[in-house]
Amino acid sequence: MTQMEVDPTTALDMAGLARAWGTGSSAESLELLDALAARADELIPLAFEQGDEAAELEAQRFLYEVFAHRILPPWSPHWRDYEHPTIVEAHRKVGDAWLAKDRATYGAGLEVPTSPKGFGEWAVEVCENHASGVTHPLFDFLAEKATYDQLVTFQAQETPFDIHFGDLVALLLPGIHGGRKIELSHNFWDEMGNGxxxxxxxxxxxxxxxxxxxxxxxxLTDVDSYWVEELRMANMYFQTSSLRSLAPQSVGMLQATELVVPGRLDRQIEGWRRVGLTDKDMVYLLEHVVVDVEHAEGWLNHVIAPLAEERPDMLLEVGIGIMRRLDCALAVCDRAHRELASEQ
Ligand SMILES: [Fe+2]
Ligand SMILES: [Fe+2]
Known part of the structure; x- marks a missing residue:
């Protein structure tokens, strides 16, 4: 290597190393994989123990890069082969370290009611009173003050999670049967436009x-353009709906989503109308104001209540899922408000 050339194994971040893998000779590929494994070990304590923001951003970009591309079929023009054991292992290690941190934050001291009715009431109350709800100043801002471009920025930033929602529900489907399968399928069928x-x-x-x-x-192509908070949101759902052991958390996250989304959407719709969009331009938003209210109720009665009946010991995990999701949404709101309101 001449002095002018840059060594890709030290110049690239984790997502960059994963992308570069497989594009050069096999010797170069092996070097990249070694660098990826070493970088994971280096990054984990920085990102999830020492609160290093740059390290967390790098970790969340890598998690998302792999999650979002790994669910694609190989005929997709965006497909990348992320099934090499070294990539899988580095991805799992980084994800596990993040999960361990969140479990310590949300699991310790969290007490949830263990009866179906009690848990349902707790979930609704926690979601309705959380600071990420419609009372967050972001939503007044979006409804009353945001410019067209700022509404666009917010909508663009929400893409990594929103665009995958149907697939995330689908990831949860296997191995779950009975009434819970019906409710999941109902939600999925709505995602599928009822055919x-x-x-x-x-x-x-x-x-x-x-x-x-x-x-x-x-x-898929511009992962680095997303705020870390938005990548966390998508990664959180990918993580909990791909690992079966985390299905209870995923159930909690989906419950929280369906409960909090409608009110927040109303304010965004107001904002979009103010800058000139018609209802026809935003069917996506209008649709969710209606269906998510039904989903929230169905989820509570047909997924969470039977789980509470059968396995009350799983409810703490469901509760952790709800809390992780709500706090992640709060971080998104804070970031968006900080970025957008300060521009004016
Ligand atoms: Fe949807
Ligand atoms: Fe929904």
């Missing part, structure tokens, strides 16, 4: 993105 392609939630979101000028593939 009408143009009404699938993914398509509705892509249509709105096209209408307001958000590139439709940026969530």
């Amino acid at each position: 009408t392609l143009e009404r699938t939630h993914r398509q509705l979101r892509l249509d709105m993105m096209t209408r307001v000028g958000i590139p439709g593939e940026a969530y």
